[in-house]
Amino acid sequence: MSTTDKDTTTAAATDTVAERPPVFSVDGLWKVFGPKADRVPADPDLAALSPAELRSRTGCTAAVADVSFDVRKGEVFVVMGLSGSGKSTLVRCLTRLIEPTAGAIAIDGEDVRAMDRTRLRELRRHRAAMVFQHFGLLPHRTVLDNVAYGLEVQGMGRAERRERAAAVVAKVGLEGLEQRRPGQLSGGQRQRVGLARALAVDPEVLLFDEPFSALDPLIRRDMQEEVVRLHREEGRTMVFITHDLQEALKLGDRIALMRDGRVVQLGTPEEIVGSPADDYVREFVRDVPREQVLTVRTAMRPAANADEAGTGPAIRPDATVSEAIEAVARAGSAARVMSDGRCLGVVDAADLLSVVAGTAADVAAGSRAAGAARVGDGGPPARAKPSVGEAPATRRKPATPAAPTTEEPV
Structure with a gap:
């Protein structure tokens, strides 16, 4: 099977998952331990308290507090x-x-x-x-x-x-x-x-x-x-x-x-590492090698001209930044991000290094957009619930990168 065939198979699998209903669906879930636990989720003032404040005022502990998510087939x-x-x-x-x-x-x-x-x-x-x-x-x-x-x-x-x-x-x-x-x-x-x-x-x-x-x-x-x-x-x-x-x-x-x-x-792992929601998440992922998690979608930009879009090694959109760095280093030129024979964009050494350093403009924009989506109507982040059409991203397991060519994405 060629690399292009693998991409087609992966895309088809992703489309199939996207059409499936949730297996588990969780909405506004609470588990409170302590006396008269039912009053905590029912009272907006109590529900908004910090864990320490809730224990002090009620003697209760909210082990799970207003959690919502879907798990898809x-x-x-x-x-x-x-x-x-x-x-x-x-x-x-x-x-x-x-x-x-x-x-x-x-x-x-x-x-x-x-x-x-x-x-x-x-x-x-x-x-x-x-x-x-x-x-x-x-x-x-x-x-x-x-x-x-x-x-x-x-x-x-x-x-x-x-x-x-x-x-x-x-x-x-x-x-x-x-x-x-x-x-x-x-x-x-x-x-x-x-x-x-x-x-x-x-x-x-x-x-x-x-x-x-x-x-x-x-x-x-x-x-x-x-x-x-x-x-x-x-x-x-x-x-x-x-x-x-x-x-x-x-x-x-x-x-x-x-x-x-x-x-x-x-x-997704890429969203968690590339667009942390707050300082807590940012500290959590601080030591993660970004280049091994983020894909070239994070770094690619439109080709400056027809020559740039038509030359250079071809890489898949889901290739990691680490794989793209290797391809660019081997070729000594910008790489083309290819899908179904079409050039989606290009990446060069500067684009890739900006992602590794966390300075890429699209990473910052993605963080702001993700933050806005999580906050929604002003409620706490835990209230954000995936939409019915949301599907898990296809994840590429770490693999030895193939040698780049100009015919097929690697």
């Missing part, structure tokens, strides 16, 4: 924040492992908060499976029987569930370890068992609650690559909770950054 939606930001409480509210205080949650248009116990069991067993940080494996069971446990709970026969479990064990790279027990496995292997157990029930959505935070760095990287691979092969919808910014940027189609129970910014 096939998207990896990352919720990121420091400890105590509310991210783990939020993901548990999605399936009512923790009961929300106020707000709306829907899965495929069905009201989760209106579900009775039977429908909730159905949701948790078949439609949304959780992968936890602390594995939760049954120590007396083998790998195969741990993976098959959810199917057993569903009432599937022993032979059928073991056959399905064996296929999933192989999918996550544990073939040959089926008869071992959890105590005989490494931390990374145990986490793979937990992932396989969630996949075995074939859920519509996988919910990850900081699943790799307790793993060693090299094992954590391997597990991140495993998630990327599974998503690429299956296109399964995922909600991923993490406190690790690099993990969020690597995995997420979109990222919701939380602070004190509120979403302070929701956007």
Whole structure:
């Protein structure tokens, strides 16, 4: 497959996702702990208090405060924040492992908060499976029987569930370890068992609650690559909770950054890094290598003349600034940003370096536009909700850049 064919395939996939309705839709969600918690979201004065003021006046803590977002089919939606930001409480509210205080949650248009116990069991067993940080494996069971446990709970026969479990064990790279027990496995292997157990029930959505935070760095990287691979092969919808910014940027189609129970910014990795909503987000992403996250769309400009539009190496619109720098350095001239045989713009060394330095005019303009969109009618940033037509951006995983040519974008 040529690079142009790959671009066409990617564009088609993006268009398909854009047409899909949300899997999860969250609107004005609150989870308040403390006495008479219901009064907090119902009272605008209390809802507007800082966490310290709210505790002082009411004795309550708003773990999740007026959060709204949609998760679209096939998207990896990352919720990121420091400890105590509310991210783990939020993901548990999605399936009512923790009961929300106020707000709306829907899965495929069905009201989760209106579900009775039977429908909730159905949701948790078949439609949304959780992968936890602390594995939760049954120590007396083998790998195969741990993976098959959810199917057993569903009432599937022993032979059928073991056959399905064996296929999933192989999918996550544990073939040959089926008869071992959890105590005989490494931390990374145990986490793979937990992932396989969630996949075995074939859920519509996988919910990850900081699943790799307790793993060693090299094992954590391997597990991140495993998630990327599974998503690429299956296109399964995922909600991923993490406190690790690099993990969020690597995995997420979109990222919701939380602070004190509120979403302070929701956007693609490129939007988060290139257009931080406020000083808190700006400090969060300060040390991120911008050239590895931002794409040439951030840097390109119209061609000055026909000669500039017709010569120089061709690069894709979704190529990273880092890849574009390499192409420009090799060619010693400006590069053309090409899509479907059409020149969208050009970038030269000065354009690219201005993006790396954070001085590009379009980055600043994008920041102002993003800020205006988040503020909306004057409400807090957490009230901003993605439009029905909004789709996750197609994310290019880090790859070795190809040698530039003048015929095909790289």
